[in-house]
Amino acid sequence: MSTIVIEREHRLGRAAAREQAQYLAERLAQRYKVRYHWDADTLILQRRGAHGSVWVGETQVCVRLKLGLVLSAFKDSLQAEMEQALDQRLG
Numbered sequence: 001m002s003t004i005v006i007e008r009e010h011r012l013g014r015a016a017a018r019e020q021a022q023y024l025a026e027r028l029a030q031r032y033k034v035r036y037h038w039d040a041d042t043l044i045l046q047r048r049g050a051h052g053s054v055w056v057g058e059t060q061v062c063v064r065l066k067l068g069l070v071l072s073a074f075k076d077s078l079q080a081e082m083e084q085a086l087d088q089r090l091g
Contacts, residue, residue: 002072004079006063010090020089
């Protein structure tokens with residue numbers, strides 16, 4: 001199992017950062033069939049072969065994603081795609 005951990009600072013405030021996290025979750029759901037739901041300020045992500053979370057704070061966002069054996073082969077490209085999307089959305 002591989003783990004992706006991404007932390008980013010932001011200046012959006014918690015509410016606006018949650019909106020951006022919601023947008024990214026919707027993209028993941030469409031593209032990768034990820035299911036998601038909110039638990040307070042944590043967005044829980046699940047799909048076959050992967051699970052994780054996106055914690056949204058007032059000035060920081062932290063993504064933790066565990067990949068199963070098959071998806072571990074795509075770790076680098078998945079991480080690069082998520083980092084790029086976070087950088088674009090969080091400014």
